[in-house]
Amino acid sequence: MGEVELRHLATMVAVVEEGTFGRAAVRLGYTQSTISQQVAALEKAVGGVLFERPGGPRPVRLTPLGAVVLEQGQGVLAKADELTEAVDRFKAGDGRIDIGTFQSVSNVILPSVIRRLRDERPACEIRLTEVPADPQLGRLDLLFYDRPIVGDLEVVKLIDDPYLLVARPGDFPDGPVALKHLDDQPMVGCHLPCDQVWLDQLVAAAGVRPRVVFRSPGNETILSMVRAGLGWAVLPRLALHGSGTRYDDRLAIHELRPAPSRGIYLHWAATASRSPLAERAIAIATEIAAEVSAEAGAGYHVGDADVYRGEAPLDE
Template sequence: MELELRHLRTVRAIADAGSLTRAATALGLAQPALSAQLKRIERALGGELFERGRHGVRATALGELVLERTRIVLPAVTELQQEAARFARTPRASACLRLGGTHGPLLGALVDRLADAVPDARVTTCTSWSERQLADQLAEGRLDFALAGTCGSAAPPGAEGLVWREIAVDPVFVMLPEGHARATAPEIALSELADEEWACVPGDGCFGDCFTAACARAGFTPHRMYETDTSSLVHLVQVGRAIGLCRATFPAAPGIVTRPLSGTPLAWRHLLGWHAGTPDADTAATVLAQARAAHTRVAARSDSYTAWLAAHRGS
């Protein structure tokens, strides 16, 4: 019998379970079938891998040697499979750029910039409220680049092998109906909104906790928070149901205004991510440069953000 990867996984499962009975259950096998398979593996390797006892199994010296090799071989094979899947899903030239992003104006602005910067490329997009989901899609080779973000200085979304570069850091603004008592104020203290209900777009990170902490520092506990999609968030603000939390680059919408919070208690860091082994360096540099330029253009279209930048330039 030739040794196969499935045999190494079986040996690993027996060692992890500590007994043939538990290993058989984990592998979905009958114990006699697992025992017979282990004997065939031991014959192929030239000796016993486990000592059987009343309280389970314990690896022999040969078993320890084999297990040590499985700790190297099995992860390496898994990594190979993942890299192969990414390679198979990745266009072999700049014929297609697959972009992912959280909801907001930056993704559309980046697509617009890339249309001029890389005119021969076909650009596709995928949106998600989940930064972790976008990170997973990068790791699996289903996206080439992803626009995501973090609250303040929090770590970027996980997934091994990903590269994240900062595009810009924005203050978090509040979104008010035009008729709100504070709608014309240049800046608003968070404490002035203590009696309001709130709305924001959901996310995986710590933004909700950071908002609650900022409210506590301002001397109050926020009332109800609606976590919903962008269109519903705008509607809730328009009808006066809630105050919205948004990035400073959020575009104007009928019946609402966006205003900065005094002291900038919350910030949002825009990031561009990709897998280290997928796009070439020139493509990554091009997309990053265009993402930064797209952010500048989006920021310039917001009167409230432009005024805030002018007031805080150099601070």
């Protein structure tokens, strides 16, 4: 079989729907001889006659081969239309974007990113994936993580995210708390890979070794255990910013001195050309992160007291 062109298939469909070569020519804006030439080219490509031509004003009829070519050709044309639409949507920024994320980003940064993308491009498709402890970009367009990922990637640091001490009111005076007060104290932690970031920094900075008495991957569960008096917790500011602790009078939030910290990073493939949708998502995420950083840095309040701002840490 020879090469079949989409325009020849479209001409065949028009002839079938209009009934004659003449009416198909009017519909497509061609001359009747052009219609005849295109049908002849298609018949040559498939190696057989597609239409029975009774002549005169009587409508043409499909041959058995023509029926097969019509059925398959309509599917090919539909796929071509889908391809054209997908390319147009891609160029307009209304395609699909796959984003890898984790708890803090999902709760605080990503909802605002999604809202803005939806407002600007209502037809876009957004798919989210919760990343594992050792994430890989894979087929994702963008990946948020709290450490830079090694690989052929471009990375932008969105925000510095210090760890804060979560205790109960009265456990410490207002203001920062020295790391040494966590040594051998009961702590409520997240899963080990998450906790390891701040635990390693505590040990390196002050030789402090807290006792983790309970672990949960959920920040709300951790905070509930602190409220219950099971132990203190160390959580990143971004996690607390999205959890409603700012005005919770059952919790007190303190800076730690020296202050352990993490970063929030956004990754994408260095070798791939980015879609307009991905480009816009990166720009929006950068804007949102700056807004969140400014807002979160304003302080966490319990009642009328700003409990983690102070002139000097306790007994440093």
